[in-house]
Amino acid sequence: MPADQSQSSIEKRLKEISSKLSNVLTKDDSLIIKNIIRETLEELKEKLLGSVMKRIEIIEGNMFEQAKEVESLKQQIEEKNLEIDLLKQKEQSSEKAHGASLNDLEQYGRRNSVQITGLLNDNENQTSNAVAEQSANLINQKLGIRI
Incomplete structure:
Protein backbone atom coordinates (compact mmCIF):
# COMPACT_ATOMS: atom_id res chain seq x y z
CA MET A 1 0.00 0.00 0.00
CA PRO A 2 1.33 3.35 -0.80
CA ALA A 3 1.80 5.88 1.93
CA ASP A 4 -0.81 8.29 0.59
CA GLN A 5 -3.46 5.67 0.52
CA SER A 6 -2.54 4.55 3.96
CA GLN A 7 -2.66 8.08 5.27
CA SER A 8 -6.06 8.75 3.68
CA SER A 9 -7.34 5.47 5.02
CA ILE A 10 -6.14 6.48 8.50
CA GLU A 11 -7.71 9.90 8.14
CA LYS A 12 -10.93 8.30 7.00
CA ARG A 13 -10.79 5.94 9.92
CA LEU A 14 -10.05 8.82 12.33
CA LYS A 15 -13.03 10.77 11.00
CA GLU A 16 -15.27 7.73 11.59
CA ILE A 17 -13.93 7.39 15.11
CA SER A 18 -14.31 11.13 15.69
CA SER A 19 -17.90 11.11 14.49
CA LYS A 20 -18.67 8.11 16.69
CA LEU A 21 -16.98 9.75 19.65
CA SER A 22 -18.93 12.94 19.15
CA ASN A 23 -22.09 10.88 19.62
CA VAL A 24 -20.79 9.43 22.87
CA LEU A 25 -21.48 11.43 26.02
CA THR A 26 -18.70 12.66 28.18
CA LYS A 27 -18.76 12.69 31.97
CA ASP A 28 -19.44 16.42 31.94
CA ASP A 29 -22.37 15.86 29.61
CA SER A 30 -23.87 13.25 31.90
CA LEU A 31 -23.53 15.65 34.86
CA ILE A 32 -25.32 18.34 32.90
CA ILE A 33 -28.10 15.90 31.97
CA LYS A 34 -28.37 14.76 35.59
CA ASN A 35 -28.66 18.39 36.72
CA ILE A 36 -31.33 19.07 34.11
CA ILE A 37 -33.26 15.98 35.21
CA ARG A 38 -32.87 16.95 38.89
CA GLU A 39 -34.07 20.51 38.22
CA THR A 40 -37.00 19.21 36.20
CA LEU A 41 -37.94 16.80 38.98
CA GLU A 42 -37.67 19.62 41.54
CA GLU A 43 -40.00 21.80 39.44
CA LEU A 44 -42.47 18.95 39.07
CA LYS A 45 -42.26 18.24 42.79
CA GLU A 46 -42.91 21.91 43.64
CA LYS A 47 -45.88 22.08 41.24
CA LEU A 48 -47.32 18.85 42.63
CA LEU A 49 -46.76 19.99 46.20
CA GLY A 50 -48.41 23.33 45.43
CA SER A 51 -51.38 21.56 43.86
CA VAL A 52 -51.72 19.21 46.82
CA MET A 53 -51.47 22.09 49.29
CA LYS A 54 -54.14 24.01 47.38
CA ARG A 55 -56.46 20.98 47.44
CA ILE A 56 -55.83 20.50 51.16
CA GLU A 57 -56.73 24.15 51.79
CA ILE A 58 -59.95 23.73 49.79
CA ILE A 59 -60.83 20.56 51.71
CA GLU A 60 -60.08 22.26 55.05
CA GLY A 61 -62.29 25.17 54.02
CA ASN A 62 -65.10 22.78 53.14
CA MET A 63 -64.68 20.93 56.43
CA PHE A 64 -64.81 24.23 58.33
CA GLU A 65 -68.02 25.21 56.52
CA GLN A 66 -69.56 21.80 57.26
CA ALA A 67 -68.53 22.01 60.91
CA LYS A 68 -70.24 25.42 61.17
CA GLU A 69 -73.35 24.00 59.52
CA VAL A 70 -73.38 21.00 61.88
CA GLU A 71 -73.10 23.32 64.89
CA SER A 72 -75.94 25.44 63.53
CA LEU A 73 -78.10 22.36 63.02
CA LYS A 74 -77.29 21.12 66.54
CA GLN A 75 -78.37 24.48 67.95
CA GLN A 76 -81.59 24.37 65.93
CA ILE A 77 -82.31 20.84 67.19
CA GLU A 78 -81.68 21.96 70.77
CA GLU A 79 -84.05 24.92 70.32
CA LYS A 80 -86.72 22.64 68.81
CA ASN A 81 -86.32 20.17 71.69
CA LEU A 82 -86.80 23.01 74.19
CA GLU A 83 -89.87 24.15 72.27
CA ILE A 84 -91.25 20.59 72.27
CA ASP A 85 -90.66 20.30 76.04
CA LEU A 86 -92.43 23.62 76.60
CA LEU A 87 -95.39 22.49 74.48
CA LYS A 88 -95.55 19.19 76.40
CA GLN A 89 -95.64 21.11 79.69
CA LYS A 90 -98.39 23.37 78.36
CA GLU A 91 -100.33 20.31 77.21
CA GLN A 92 -100.00 18.67 80.62
CA SER A 93 -101.11 21.88 82.35
CA SER A 94 -104.02 22.18 79.98
CA GLU A 95 -104.94 18.53 80.56
CA LYS A 96 -104.90 19.05 84.33
CA ALA A 97 -107.00 22.21 84.00
CA HIS A 98 -109.52 20.41 81.76
CA GLY A 99 -109.61 17.48 84.17
CA ALA A 100 -110.30 19.82 87.08
CA SER A 101 -112.99 21.63 85.06
CA LEU A 102 -114.60 18.34 84.11
CA ASN A 103 -114.59 17.21 87.74
CA ASP A 104 -116.15 20.51 88.82
CA LEU A 105 -118.80 20.17 86.13
CA GLU A 106 -119.58 16.61 87.22
CA GLN A 107 -119.81 17.70 90.85
CA TYR A 108 -122.12 20.56 89.87
CA GLY A 109 -124.33 18.12 87.97
CA ARG A 110 -124.62 15.91 91.08
CA ARG A 111 -125.26 18.68 93.60
CA ASN A 112 -128.95 17.77 93.93
CA SER A 113 -128.44 14.03 93.51
Whole structure:
Protein backbone atom coordinates (compact mmCIF):
# COMPACT_ATOMS: atom_id res chain seq x y z
CA MET A 1 0.00 0.00 0.00
CA PRO A 2 1.33 3.35 -0.80
CA ALA A 3 1.80 5.88 1.93
CA ASP A 4 -0.81 8.29 0.59
CA GLN A 5 -3.46 5.67 0.52
CA SER A 6 -2.54 4.55 3.96
CA GLN A 7 -2.66 8.08 5.27
CA SER A 8 -6.06 8.75 3.68
CA SER A 9 -7.34 5.47 5.02
CA ILE A 10 -6.14 6.48 8.50
CA GLU A 11 -7.71 9.90 8.14
CA LYS A 12 -10.93 8.30 7.00
CA ARG A 13 -10.79 5.94 9.92
CA LEU A 14 -10.05 8.82 12.33
CA LYS A 15 -13.03 10.77 11.00
CA GLU A 16 -15.27 7.73 11.59
CA ILE A 17 -13.93 7.39 15.11
CA SER A 18 -14.31 11.13 15.69
CA SER A 19 -17.90 11.11 14.49
CA LYS A 20 -18.67 8.11 16.69
CA LEU A 21 -16.98 9.75 19.65
CA SER A 22 -18.93 12.94 19.15
CA ASN A 23 -22.09 10.88 19.62
CA VAL A 24 -20.79 9.43 22.87
CA LEU A 25 -21.48 11.43 26.02
CA THR A 26 -18.70 12.66 28.18
CA LYS A 27 -18.76 12.69 31.97
CA ASP A 28 -19.44 16.42 31.94
CA ASP A 29 -22.37 15.86 29.61
CA SER A 30 -23.87 13.25 31.90
CA LEU A 31 -23.53 15.65 34.86
CA ILE A 32 -25.32 18.34 32.90
CA ILE A 33 -28.10 15.90 31.97
CA LYS A 34 -28.37 14.76 35.59
CA ASN A 35 -28.66 18.39 36.72
CA ILE A 36 -31.33 19.07 34.11
CA ILE A 37 -33.26 15.98 35.21
CA ARG A 38 -32.87 16.95 38.89
CA GLU A 39 -34.07 20.51 38.22
CA THR A 40 -37.00 19.21 36.20
CA LEU A 41 -37.94 16.80 38.98
CA GLU A 42 -37.67 19.62 41.54
CA GLU A 43 -40.00 21.80 39.44
CA LEU A 44 -42.47 18.95 39.07
CA LYS A 45 -42.26 18.24 42.79
CA GLU A 46 -42.91 21.91 43.64
CA LYS A 47 -45.88 22.08 41.24
CA LEU A 48 -47.32 18.85 42.63
CA LEU A 49 -46.76 19.99 46.20
CA GLY A 50 -48.41 23.33 45.43
CA SER A 51 -51.38 21.56 43.86
CA VAL A 52 -51.72 19.21 46.82
CA MET A 53 -51.47 22.09 49.29
CA LYS A 54 -54.14 24.01 47.38
CA ARG A 55 -56.46 20.98 47.44
CA ILE A 56 -55.83 20.50 51.16
CA GLU A 57 -56.73 24.15 51.79
CA ILE A 58 -59.95 23.73 49.79
CA ILE A 59 -60.83 20.56 51.71
CA GLU A 60 -60.08 22.26 55.05
CA GLY A 61 -62.29 25.17 54.02
CA ASN A 62 -65.10 22.78 53.14
CA MET A 63 -64.68 20.93 56.43
CA PHE A 64 -64.81 24.23 58.33
CA GLU A 65 -68.02 25.21 56.52
CA GLN A 66 -69.56 21.80 57.26
CA ALA A 67 -68.53 22.01 60.91
CA LYS A 68 -70.24 25.42 61.17
CA GLU A 69 -73.35 24.00 59.52
CA VAL A 70 -73.38 21.00 61.88
CA GLU A 71 -73.10 23.32 64.89
CA SER A 72 -75.94 25.44 63.53
CA LEU A 73 -78.10 22.36 63.02
CA LYS A 74 -77.29 21.12 66.54
CA GLN A 75 -78.37 24.48 67.95
CA GLN A 76 -81.59 24.37 65.93
CA ILE A 77 -82.31 20.84 67.19
CA GLU A 78 -81.68 21.96 70.77
CA GLU A 79 -84.05 24.92 70.32
CA LYS A 80 -86.72 22.64 68.81
CA ASN A 81 -86.32 20.17 71.69
CA LEU A 82 -86.80 23.01 74.19
CA GLU A 83 -89.87 24.15 72.27
CA ILE A 84 -91.25 20.59 72.27
CA ASP A 85 -90.66 20.30 76.04
CA LEU A 86 -92.43 23.62 76.60
CA LEU A 87 -95.39 22.49 74.48
CA LYS A 88 -95.55 19.19 76.40
CA GLN A 89 -95.64 21.11 79.69
CA LYS A 90 -98.39 23.37 78.36
CA GLU A 91 -100.33 20.31 77.21
CA GLN A 92 -100.00 18.67 80.62
CA SER A 93 -101.11 21.88 82.35
CA SER A 94 -104.02 22.18 79.98
CA GLU A 95 -104.94 18.53 80.56
CA LYS A 96 -104.90 19.05 84.33
CA ALA A 97 -107.00 22.21 84.00
CA HIS A 98 -109.52 20.41 81.76
CA GLY A 99 -109.61 17.48 84.17
CA ALA A 100 -110.30 19.82 87.08
CA SER A 101 -112.99 21.63 85.06
CA LEU A 102 -114.60 18.34 84.11
CA ASN A 103 -114.59 17.21 87.74
CA ASP A 104 -116.15 20.51 88.82
CA LEU A 105 -118.80 20.17 86.13
CA GLU A 106 -119.58 16.61 87.22
CA GLN A 107 -119.81 17.70 90.85
CA TYR A 108 -122.12 20.56 89.87
CA GLY A 109 -124.33 18.12 87.97
CA ARG A 110 -124.62 15.91 91.08
CA ARG A 111 -125.26 18.68 93.60
CA ASN A 112 -128.95 17.77 93.93
CA SER A 113 -128.44 14.03 93.51
CA VAL A 114 -128.63 11.30 96.13
CA GLN A 115 -126.76 8.03 95.73
CA ILE A 116 -128.41 4.95 97.15
CA THR A 117 -126.41 1.75 97.52
CA GLY A 118 -127.19 -1.67 98.84
CA LEU A 119 -130.45 -2.34 97.03
CA LEU A 120 -131.48 -5.94 96.85
CA ASN A 121 -131.22 -7.58 93.45
CA ASP A 122 -129.01 -4.70 92.26
CA ASN A 123 -127.55 -5.36 88.80
CA GLU A 124 -126.59 -3.41 85.72
CA ASN A 125 -129.42 -4.75 83.58
CA GLN A 126 -132.20 -3.26 85.70
CA THR A 127 -134.42 -0.55 84.25
CA SER A 128 -134.47 2.88 85.84
CA ASN A 129 -138.13 2.39 86.82
CA ALA A 130 -137.26 -0.79 88.73
CA VAL A 131 -134.43 0.99 90.56
CA ALA A 132 -136.71 3.97 91.38
CA GLU A 133 -139.38 1.62 92.75
CA GLN A 134 -136.86 -0.29 94.92
CA SER A 135 -135.39 2.97 96.20
CA ALA A 136 -138.84 4.35 97.11
CA ASN A 137 -139.69 1.12 98.98
CA LEU A 138 -136.37 1.21 100.88
CA ILE A 139 -136.88 4.87 101.92
CA ASN A 140 -140.49 4.10 102.98
CA GLN A 141 -139.38 1.15 105.09
CA LYS A 142 -136.14 2.43 106.66
CA LEU A 143 -136.81 6.14 107.02
CA GLY A 144 -140.57 6.14 107.26
CA ILE A 145 -140.88 8.78 104.55
CA ARG A 146 -143.60 8.29 101.98
CA ILE A 147 -142.38 8.82 98.38
